[in-house]
Every structure is written in structure tokens, then in C-alpha cells.
Amino acid sequence: xxxxIARVGWTAMGLLVALVVATTYxxxxxxxxxxxxxxxxxxxxxxxxxxRGAIVxxxxxxxxxxxxxxxxxxxxxxxxxKTLYFRxxxxxxxxxxxxxxxxxxxxxxxxxxxxxxxxTGSNRSLGSLVEQQLDSLGGDPIVGDSVVTTLDVDxxxxxxxxxxxxxxxxxxxxxxxxxxLVMASTPSYDPNYVENRFDEIxxxxxxxxxxxxxxxxxxxxxxxxxxxxKVVTASAALESRRxxxxxxxxxxxxxxxxxxxxxxxxxxxxxxxxxxxxALQHSVNSVFCTIGQALGAKRILETARSFxxxxxxxxxxxxxxRLPSGLYRNGDLWFPTRNADVDAGRMAFGQExxxxxxxxxxxxxxxxxxxxxxxxxxxxxxxxxxxxxIVDRTEPERIRxxxxxxxxxxxxxxxxxxxxxxxxxAAAMSGFRVGGKTGTAETGVQGRNVTWxxxxxxxxxxxxxxxxxxxxxxQTSTGGATAAPIARAVMEAILRPPSNP
Amino acid sequence: MSARTRELVNLLLAGLVAAAxxxxxxxxGSGEVxxxxxxxxxxxxxxxLVAHLVVRRTAPFADPVLLPLAALLTAVGLSLxxxxxxxxxxxxxxxxxxxxxxLVVVLWWLRFDYRVLxxxxxxxxxxxxxxxxxxxxxxxxxxxxxxxxxxxxxxLQFQPGxxxxxxxxxxxxxxLRDKRxxxxxxxxxxxxxxxxxxxxxxxxxxxxxxxxAALLNFGIFLAMLYAATGRVLYVxxxxxxxxxxxxxxxxxxPRVEQRVTVWLHPWTDEKVQCFSADVVDFRQYCDSFxxxxxxYSIANGGYGGTGLGQGVFETIDGAPLIPALNTDFIYxxxxxxxxLVGAAGVILLYLVFVARGMRIxxxxxxxxxxxxxxxxxxxxxxxxxxxxxxxxxxVPLTGITLPFVxxxxxxxxxxxxxxGLLLLVSSRASAAAQAR
Numbered sequence: 001x002x003x004x005i006a007r008v009g010w011t012a013m014g015l016l017v018a019l020v021v022a023t024t025y026x027x028x029x030x031x032x033x034x035x036x037x038x039x040x041x042x043x044x045x046x047x048x049x050x051x052r053g054a055i056v057x058x059x060x061x062x063x064x065x066x067x068x069x070x071x072x073x074x075x076x077x078x079x080x081x082k083t084l085y086f087r088x089x090x091x092x093x094x095x096x097x098x099x100x101x102x103x104x105x106x107x108x109x110x111x112x113x114x115x116x117x118x119x120t121g122s123n124r125s126l127g128s129l130v131e132q133q134l135d136s137l138g139g140d141p142i143v144g145d146s147v148v149t150t151l152d153v154d155x156x157x158x159x160x161x162x163x164x165x166x167x168x169x170x171x172x173x174x175x176x177x178x179x180x181l182v183m184a185s186t187p188s189y190d191p192n193y194v195e196n197r198f199d200e201i202x203x204x205x206x207x208x209x210x211x212x213x214x215x216x217x218x219x220x221x222x223x224x225x226x227x228x229x230k231v232v233t234a235s236a237a238l239e240s241r242r243x244x245x246x247x248x249x250x251x252x253x254x255x256x257x258x259x260x261x262x263x264x265x266x267x268x269x270x271x272x273x274x275x276x277x278x279a280l281q282h283s284v285n286s287v288f289c290t291i292g293q294a295l296g297a298k299r300i301l302e303t304a305r306s307f308x309x310x311x312x313x314x315x316x317x318x319x320x321x322r323l324p325s326g327l328y329r330n331g332d333l334w335f336p337t338r339n340a341d342v343d344a345g346r347m348a349f350g351q352e353x354x355x356x357x358x359x360x361x362x363x364x365x366x367x368x369x370x371x372x373x374x375x376x377x378x379x380x381x382x383x384x385x386x387x388x389x390i391v392d393r394t395e396p397e398r399i400r401x402x403x404x405x406x407x408x409x410x411x412x413x414x415x416x417x418x419x420x421x422x423x424x425x426a427a428a429m430s431g432f433r434v435g436g437k438t439g440t441a442e443t444g445v446q447g448r449n450v451t452w453x454x455x456x457x458x459x460x461x462x463x464x465x466x467x468x469x470x471x472x473x474x475q476t477s478t479g480g481a482t483a484a485p486i487a488r489a490v491m492e493a494i495l496r497p498p499s500n501p
Numbered sequence: 502m503s504a505r506t507r508e509l510v511n512l513l514l515a516g517l518v519a520a521a522x523x524x525x526x527x528x529x530g531s532g533e534v535x536x537x538x539x540x541x542x543x544x545x546x547x548x549x550l551v552a553h554l555v556v557r558r559t560a561p562f563a564d565p566v567l568l569p570l571a572a573l574l575t576a577v578g579l580s581l582x583x584x585x586x587x588x589x590x591x592x593x594x595x596x597x598x599x600x601x602x603x604l605v606v607v608l609w610w611l612r613f614d615y616r617v618l619x620x621x622x623x624x625x626x627x628x629x630x631x632x633x634x635x636x637x638x639x640x641x642x643x644x645x646x647x648x649x650x651x652x653x654x655x656x657l658q659f660q661p662g663x664x665x666x667x668x669x670x671x672x673x674x675x676x677l678r679d680k681r682x683x684x685x686x687x688x689x690x691x692x693x694x695x696x697x698x699x700x701x702x703x704x705x706x707x708x709x710x711x712x713x714a715a716l717l718n719f720g721i722f723l724a725m726l727y728a729a730t731g732r733v734l735y736v737x738x739x740x741x742x743x744x745x746x747x748x749x750x751x752x753x754x755p756r757v758e759q760r761v762t763v764w765l766h767p768w769t770d771e772k773v774q775c776f777s778a779d780v781v782d783f784r785q786y787c788d789s790f791x792x793x794x795x796x797y798s799i800a801n802g803g804y805g806g807t808g809l810g811q812g813v814f815e816t817i818d819g820a821p822l823i824p825a826l827n828t829d830f831i832y833x834x835x836x837x838x839x840x841l842v843g844a845a846g847v848i849l850l851y852l853v854f855v856a857r858g859m860r861i862x863x864x865x866x867x868x869x870x871x872x873x874x875x876x877x878x879x880x881x882x883x884x885x886x887x888x889x890x891x892x893x894x895x896v897p898l899t900g901i902t903l904p905f906v907x908x909x910x911x912x913x914x915x916x917x918x919x920x921g922l923l924l925l926v927s928s929r930a931s932a933a934a935q936a937r
Contacts, residue, residue, distance in 0.1 A: 024841060
């Protein structure tokens with residue numbers, strides 16, 4: 001019988017060893033995944049004992065140089081025998097959609113969510129982790145790393161002011177490096193209210209329904225691009241080498257797409273014979289309709305893809321707060337397998353089922369301005385340890401060459417023309433070279449237009465210092481009249497910062 | 502050094518660890534070590550000292566590790582329960598005192614020869630079945646958390662399943678010793694009682710909806726059957742019958758179905774119909790709420806744990822985050838506060854306990870003693886596996902207690918009875934070995 005007993009004994013001990021293995025699994029392997037789950041309140045409460053790093057932005061010059069506007073900091077509060085660190089957002093609604101929030105009740109959003117590991121210091125090297133453990137034994141709180149963003153808070157403020165009570169968004173970055181300068185979305189919300197006064201956020205109303213104040217329209221708002229997409233179509237046309245800026249077209253004032261007559265925006269005066277350059281300058285639908293039908297949808301969409309469509313635009317914010325641009329079918333991103341599935345003529349001037357984000361359109365303008373090279377947008381300039389040493393600094397990185405330098409130069413010249421003597425006149429700034437493209441996507445309902453302006457701008461003779469996209473919902477007027485002035489004001493703030501007093 | 506002197510040394514070591522654990526819980530709670538700490542440590546220490554003295558008298562040759570292990574496990578349990586809820590800890594300390602009393606009674610009563618129990622094996626068998634079914638007697642049983650496991654005796658609530666388990670082990674040890682020859686040959690008429698046991702355990706499962714206890718009892722039965730006969734076939738057939746029976750009952754018993762579903766898919770990406778409430782929600786917010794929160798608690802511990810008294814079990818407002826923390830889920834509290842190091846350490850204590858118990862079964866002289874020791878020891882191991890495995894999502898979660906550690910009177914008492922029997926078997930075996 002002893003042999004049997006021994007076997008039962010080994011089985012019993014095997015069961016217990018399995019418990020040790022399973023415990024190890026949950027406490028080591030599965031730990032990060034469980035910690036990142038949104039319903040993990042334990043992790044969240046535990047992390048409130050950590051002195052979270054601050055989130056700051058370099059102010060562009062309204063106060064002393066090197067001054068940083070604090071976007072998120074801690075306020076300690078004694079709860080029971082513990083000191084808990086709650087978040088304060090001194091700038092309120094200014095950069096709410098980028099910074100996000102970290103609360104007990106409603107999890108996290110924005111950089112507070114995606115950079116949680118950095119801000120709580122839980123991604124440190126083994127050496128500093130040991131130090132951290134020793135500190136916590138001594139009763140000191142764990143201190144996280146701070147994040148310095150690339151945001152220009154003055155320009156950000158201008159963007160919010162200009163958007164005002166309208167629903168819309170502004171995204172602006174430096175096309176030479178990819179530094180994100182402005183990311184504003186309206187209606188905005190005060191992240192300080194998320195924890196205890198959330199009803200004040202959910203009761204925010206605006207010129208659009210739903211107002212969705214928590215939605216970051218700049219990177220997660222999908223809008224029909226309207227005529228701003230003509231920049232992509234024109235790029236595809238030049239890249240195909242079947243057209244030059246001087247190629248001539250005949251504009252009858254409308255275009256027949258799938259048997260339906262699509263008129264130009266301004267039907268009062270057909271242009272007759274005109275060049276591609278003039279067509280972009282004055283945003284003539286019928287020309288792009290013709291180009292679209294000649295090139296086919298897939299070819300245009302391939303060019304769009306090289307501008308970054310069909311992938312989530314890179315940024316340090318959480319992935320689900322950034323949406324890819326492209327054709328959407330039944331709510332899903334969709335790349336056609338056959339040209340015949342898409343009305344290429346209407347797609348070419350921004351209709352069909354195209355949906356884009358402002359961030360993506362700023363990237364289009366940026367790549368054109370930057371000689372065809374698309375830089376990777378980033379909003380984290382550097383990560384700073386509690387002892388003020390730099391843990392990590394973001395280096396500019398190029399995504400790819402979107403179009404050839406020649407195409408970029410030609411399209412850029414057309415966009416400059418559109419601002420100097422075309423639809424985008426409201427964006428002109430003396431002393432700077434500004435190229436832009438307006439867009440007005442009609443929804444068919446009066447007063448429900450989505451208006452756009454995308455642009456690049458910089459000192460004469462230099463590569464542009466800023467690329468921008470502005471979108472507005474529920475407008476009665478055109479992009480040139482509504483969005484272009486906002487773009488101009490924000491670019492002014494970036495290019496001509498108020499001098500130091 | 503005699504076995505008893507070694508036991509005393511071991512007890513003192515366990516006492517040191519326990520005193521340190523109590524001290525750290527006290528410091529975490531009030532910032533200082535107060536007199537209360539010394540009172541608790543002293544009280545627990547003197548209880549086990551009494552137990553030690555009685556063992557010295559009644560089971561002088563018994564294994565010197567078992568009692569200190571039990572002391573250490575109760576100390577770990579007490580310090581965690583105190584940290585979670587001081588009132589429960591006070592009651593638990595009373596139960597430990599009563600448990601030590603029961604241990605003393607068992608040791609004293611059976612000090613000459615525990616093998617008298619074998620004579621009453623059928624009485625034990627019948628009592629076991631009666632006890633198991635008693636919660637379903639109208640007017641006697643009460644339902645807690647949808648499971649009928651409790652008997653209400655006026656001021657006292659009591660889980661008869663815990664006692665039934667020991668009775669069943671005694672019965673099986675006697676019965677299998679009798680019939681092992683014929684069973685090993687596979688005579689059909691001896692298989693009858695085994696089928697009866699299978700039927701009884703299924704009946705209990707239906708009556709109580711308690712998968713955990715059914716699995717535990719049936720597992721002990723199979724282990725003892727295998728030890729007695731050496732026939733893998735029986736184990737295979739038994740497992741097949743149990744799994745088959747449970748599967749057949751799967752749809753008939755919504756509670757069993759719920760447990761299995763929660764085990765397989767604790768997280769859902771879409772809202773599902775909840776079993777427990779008539780709402781549609783993510784499963785992690787309704788049915789698997791407990792399991793998921795417990796896993797978060799374990800994960801939060803990491804390698805080193807948060808330290809005793811430092812774990813997160815409440816929201817900032819003081820609302821509890823994990824239900825049933827000091828009974829079913831005490832392991833997830835241990836794993837959070839003591840980390841992988843401490844949790845593995847606790848499992849290691851059980852491992853040593855089981856290894857010593859199996860050794861007793863090996864060296865015991867007669868079949869009854871061997872089977873008794875094996876049954877009791879395997880019971881410890883399997884019970885630990887079922888509850889901790891359930892908390893770790895290794896097996897479906899069923900509410901049974903962690904031996905010596907969980908809060909709960911019935912469980913503590915039955916653990917001490919088992920411990921007493923093991924000490925007696927061990928003492929007799931060692932005495933015989935020394936006489937030779």
C-alpha cells in the first residue's frame with residue numbers, strides 16, 4: 001500500500017505546487033495587464049498613494065522665458081492614516097483633451113492614462129525600483145516622473161477663444177519636427193470637475209448635439225473633409241505624372257458623377273477653360289471630379305495612405321482617443337478592393353464616405369509644407385525625474401516621404417495662391433508665407449455645414465514653422481469665412497508670440 | 502533532542518514569526534505597538550503551549566512539526582483577519598481557543614488507542630450522510646449566499662459538512678481496510694457501496710448546490726480508494742462519473758453553470774445578461790465581480806507585497822472593494838499584503854504539513870491508520886487547492902475555507918479534530934518504530 005500512498009502524496013504536493021505557479025503567474029506575468037484594466041479600482045486606489053509626476057507645458061513667452069504652465073499637479077490630502085495625492089488641473093479646460101484626467105471614480109483619460117506608468121514611476125529601471133522600495137519602507141511616498149509637453153499654451157488659449165461657443169477643433173504642429181503645438185477641441189470641459197461634479201460636465205451644451213465635451217474632436221472627431229481633400233487628390237494627380245499644374249480642364253460648372261449632377265460650390269460663374277493650379281486656387285469641384293474619375297479611387301486613396309490615412313495618427317495620447325481617417329462603411333474603416341465600389345468623382349473633392357480628423361488634415365498640410373516629408377507628431381518633449389534629470393527626450397522622427405519634393409513644391413505653391421488670391425484670403429499674414437485650403441462639407445441641411453481650413457505658414461524663404469487644421473461643425477457659411485480666420489489667429493500666436501514685457 | 506522538545510523549539514520559532522506579524526499589523530493600524538499586541542501574542546502562545554503540554558502527555562512520539570505549523574497558520578490567519586476586521590478576529594481567537602480545547606479532548610479521549618473508532622465505522626458513515634443532508638431539513642437549515650450549508654442551532658450557526666468530512670474519512674478508512682483485497686480484485690458486489698457514495702455525493706450536490714464540498718469529499722474518497730486498492734481504473738471511473746454527473750446537472754443547477762461560466766470568461770467586452778441580477782452589464786461588474794477584484798488584489802501585491810496592514814481593500818471612501826475577504830478570499834488578502842514571497846511561503850507551510858502527513862501514512866503500521874492519515878492529509882491538500890485554486894482562477898471558484906487560516910468556527914474546529922487524529926496516528930507509528 002505504501003507505493004500507492006506515496007503516489008497520492010506526490011499528487012497532493014503537486015496540487016499545492018500548482019498553486020505557487022498560478023500565484024506567480026498573476027503576480028508577475030499578468031500583473032501589468034491587470035493593472036491597466038479600467039475596472040481595476042484596487043490599482044487605482046493604490047496609485048493615489050504615489051506622488052504622481054506633474055504635466056507641464058512650455059509657455060511660449062507671455063511670462064518669463066523658461067516658465068512652464070503647469071497643466072496637472074497634485075494636492076495631498078490625509079485620508080485615514082494615509083496621505084493620498086489627488087490631481088489638480090490649474091489650467092482647467094485649456095488643454096483638457098490632451099492632458100485628460102486621473103480620478104478615483106472615473107478612471108483616466110488623455111496623457112494621464114497613456115503615460116500612467118511614467119507618471120507613477122512604475123516603468124523605472126530595476127535599480128531605481130529597488131531604491132523606490134527602500135523609500136517606501138522608510139515611509140516616503142513613491143514619486144513619479146514629470147512630463148514636459150510641446151504644447152504652446154498661449155496659442156492653445158487663442159484657439160479655444162477663437163472657437164468660442166462653436167463646436168470644433170484645432171490641431172497645429174511644427175511640420176519640420178512633428179512637435180504638437182495646439183490641440184484644442186470645443187466644447188471643452190474642466191477636468192477638475194470629473195471626480196465630484198461630473199454632472200456639470202454632462203450638462204454642458206453647445207451649438208451641436210450631442211455636445212460630447214469629453215470627445216477630443218482634434219484627433220477622435222471624424223468629419224467629412226470637403227474641399228480640403230482636394231490637396232490629396234491634386235497630389236495624387238501630380239504623382240501620377242499624368243497631370244502638371246498647368247494641365248488645362250474645361251469647367252462646365254458641374255460634374256456628372258454616377259448620373260447625378262454635382263454642381264460647383266459657386267454655380268453662378270463657370271470657369272470655362274482653366275489650369276489645375278487655378279482649380280485648386282478657386283476650389284473648382286468639376287475639375288477634381290474629372291481627375292478622380294480618371295485616376296480611380298484606389299490611386300487617390302494610396303496617396304492619402306502615404307499622408308497617414310488608414311492608420312491611427314501617432315501621438316502619445318491613448319490609441320482609442322485617436323481615430324484613423326479614410327473611407328468609412330457602416331461605421332468601419334474600409335479600403336475598397338475595386339475602383340467600381342467608390343464614386344471616385346465625388347470622393348476626389350471630399351465627398352463620398354470620407355471621414356477625417358483635424359490632426360490628419362494638419363499632417364497633410366504639414367507634409368506639403370515640409371517638402372513632402374511627413375514627420376511623426378509628438379506631444380511629449382521630455383520626461384523628467386523627481387531629481388530633475390532627463391529620463392527621456394523625444395527626438396523628431398520622420399514617418400515617410402508622403403509625396404515627391406516636386407509635388408510638394410507645386411501643391412504648396414497652389415495653396416499659397418489660394419491664400420493670396422483665392423478662397424483662403426482670410427488667412428493671409430503680412431511677412432509670412434501662408435498656404436492653405438478651405439473646405440465646406442455640406443450635409444444637405446441648412447446651417448449644418450462642416451467647414452475647414454488647413455494651412456502651413458512660416459517666414460518667407462524658410463520651411464513652414466507651423467501646419468494647422470481647423471474644423472467647425474454646424475456652420476451656415478464657408479470654410480474661408482469661418483475657419484480661415486481662426487487658423488490665422490492661432491498661427492499668428494505661434495509665429496509672432498507676444499513680446500516679453 | 503526528543504520529538505516534544507523539538508516541537509517546543511518549533512513552536513517558539515512560530516511564536517516569533519507570529520509576534521512580528523501581529524506587531525506589524527498593529528503598527529500599520531495605529532502607528533505604535535500597544536499592550537493589545539502583547540495580549541494577543543501571549544494569548545495565542547499560551548493556547549499552543551497548553552496544546553503542547555497535552556500532546557507531551559497523550560501523544561509523546563508524535564510528529565514535532567504539525568502543531569507548530571498549525572500554530573503558524575492560525576497566527577497568519579488571525580493577523581490578517583484582525584487587519585481586515587478586528588471584531589471578527591476576536592471571535593476567531595475564541596474559536597481557536599475552542600479548537601485547541603477540542604484538540605485536547607480528542608487527544609485525551611483517544612490517548613490509549615484511537616483505533617476504537619474503526620469499530621463504529623458504519624455509524625460514522627451513516628452520520629456523515631445524515632449530517633451532509635441536515636441543512637436541507639426544513640426549519641434546520643439556513644441559506645447563506647444561495648448555498649445551503651448551514652444548520653441553525655439557535656444562537657449558533659454551524660456547517661455540518663466540515664464534521665461530515667471527518668466522519669466520512671473515518672468510515673472510509675475502516676471500510677476500505679476491510680474490503681481492499683476484494684476491491685482490488687474487482688468483485689462487482691463490493692463496488693455497490695462505492696456507487697452509493699457517488700450517488701450520495703451527487704445528492705448532496707443537488708441539495709446544497711455546493712460544488713466545492715462535493716468535489717472535496719469525492720476527491721478524498723478517490724484518493725483513499727486508490728491508496729487502498731492501487732487501481733487507477735477506479736480513479737478514472739470515479740472521475741468520469743463525477744464529471745459526467747456534474748455535466749448532467751450543469752443545466753439543471755443554474756448556480757453550477759454560473760460558476761463555470763464565470764471561471765471561463767470572467768471578463769466580457771460586451772454587456773451580457775447577468776445570472777445574479779436581472780440586469781445586462783459587463784460580467785466583471787456583476788457575476789465575476791468577486792473573482793476579478795480578488796485577482797486585482799493578488800496582482801497588486803507583486804513580488805514583495807504591500808506589507809501587512811498596507812494593502813488596498815477599500816475605496817478612498819472606505820467602502821469594501823472585495824467581498825468575503827476574511828473567509829473565501831483570504832488568500833487574495835495574503836497575496837496582496839505579503840506578495841509572492843509571502844503567499845508562496847504560506848503555500849509552503851501547507852506543503853510541509855502535507856508532506857509530514859503523508860509520511861505518517863507511510864510509517865503507520867496498520868491499514869486503518871494508514872488510510873486515516875492519508876485521508877485527513879489529502880483532505881487538507883485538496884481543500885487548500887480548491888479554494889486557493891478557485892481564487893487564482895485555476896478551477897471554478899467555490900466557497901470553502903482555507904484550513905486554519907480562514908475566518909469560521911466550524912472549519913477551525915474540524916481542522917483541530919483532524920490535527921488531533923494525525924498526531925495520535927503519528928505517535929503510535931513512531932512508538933512502534935522505536936520499539937522495534
